[in-house]
Amino acid sequence: MNYNIIFSIIAAVRLVSSNIRDFSICHDDFTLKPADGILKEHTFTWLAFVQYLHVTTGLPHHSIAPRVVLVHSQFVVGTATDLLHLPKNYKLGNIIFGDYEREENECDLTYMQTKMAEKCPRAYMEMPISDITPHPEYSRFGVGNSLALVKLLRPLKSQYMVPICLPSLEERTRKKRNKAVFMIDYISTVPRDFDTERMGKKTLKMYTHKECRRHRSKSRLGSEGVTHVLCSSGCGVRPGAPIVSQNVDGGFELIGVAAGGAPCTRRSMRRKLISEPPLYIDVYPYNNWIVNVVTANKLPKPYSQNFMLVEGGSSMGIHSGYLRKRRKMKAGWKSRTYVVGDYCFKTVKRQQRSTSFFYSENFEVKADPPAKLNVILKLSAGIDCTIVCAKLKLPNRLIVPEIKGVGGYNITVTFKTDWFPYIFYFNLGLNGKNTTAADFATWIPERKPGFW
Known part of the structure; x- marks a missing residue:
């Protein structure tokens, strides 16, 4: 070969x-x-x-x-x-x-x-x-x-x-x-x-x-x-x-x-x-x-033709049976916003068609004298809603947070800050979609008293 x-x-x-x-x-x-x-x-x-x-x-x-x-x-x-x-x-x-x-x-x-x-x-x-x-x-x-x-x-x-x-x-x-x-x-x-x-x-x-x-x-x-x-x-x-x-x-x-x-x-x-x-x-x-002109300037010439160009990126012909049920979600930065979830990296058209932006909240901490923060934030959307994209906006990219649970209905956001002078702020936004029948059947036994 x-x-x-x-x-x-x-x-x-x-x-x-x-x-x-x-x-x-x-x-x-x-x-x-x-x-x-x-x-x-x-x-x-x-x-x-x-x-x-x-x-x-x-x-x-x-x-x-x-x-x-x-x-x-x-x-x-x-x-x-x-x-x-x-x-x-x-x-x-x-x-x-x-x-x-x-x-x-x-x-x-x-x-x-x-x-x-x-x-x-x-x-x-x-x-x-x-x-x-x-x-x-x-x-x-x-x-x-x-x-x-x-x-x-x-x-x-x-x-x-x-x-x-x-x-x-x-x-x-x-x-x-x-x-x-x-x-x-x-x-x-x-x-x-x-x-x-x-x-x-x-x-x-x-x-x-x-x-x-x-x-x-x-x-x-x-x-x-x-x-x-x-x-x-x-x-x-x-x-x-x-x-x-x-x-x-x-x-x-x-x-x-x-x-x-x-x-x-x-x-x-x-x-x-x-x-x-x-x-x-x-x-x-x-x-x-616009997309075609930019793509034509970026692709190598000549290039192979045995791949599919789709809205969410390239795609290879892999049978669904070979894939795991829960894949690791993509994560990365968009300017000062740290995002987790495959849907975060799709186009605006695809996101609006498939998901809904259902949660947004601003957090602000004032400290005098200066202080450190150890943030552990847990949220639940309920089993009827699957969280598919989490967006955490921070003051800069020096703090790398950890967001677990995207793809399910519970997420945990954790990160630590160094000393900050007076005010520290961050913002959290979530996109979700209706839970599938298969996931609903899997998650329904988890409902018990005290489960967040």
């Missing part, structure tokens, strides 16, 4: 699995619900912008800096027009993450400093561009506004820089009913001083393609120039700015990318649907294209 062929098959399967898993590691903070206005630093780190540099002087453009959004550790998405049709005498510069969040070891933060609640100072990241891939509808069929994927020179190093989640059908359907989305953008049109630059959040009312066309026809405006269009209340929206929704599990999903909008001439225009509303490119129809 050719061992080189076997090795290439294993390598291809692992690369596909890790690449698809990357899309499940996205911004899903169930504790984050910021109010409208100026945001704290490190709230939404996946927003960046593109610099236009003058071909002679090298200076950035004084009034244009299109926004882009991180959808993968090495890919950002933006409008094709802003990335490919550049202003006269300007070239495309770097992608700049103005609110780059570093890990403790990146900024040489000692363990003692971390214990005293010190954090890395503010930073920004300038990342060169490796390649730009516009959607075929733009490059081949001349659609006026469409999306383009930009490949960065290398993946972002920091584990705290998680991308935004791609939109799911369930969340998109929910937005058609309640229409509440919010926009994240830099305060300045062209960010320059990153020590003082801030982001802001603004809640908007979203309208579907049909509603936009009806409104534009009534106002006697021309065609939208986009295949998949959304519009919203407000004005003065900059190109590439994202409109975002937070799903019931806490994930932040990219609903639309702004193609532009009329400027604000009056303050009252910011709260209502104006005659020329801001237009957005609906991201959901581009989901498969």
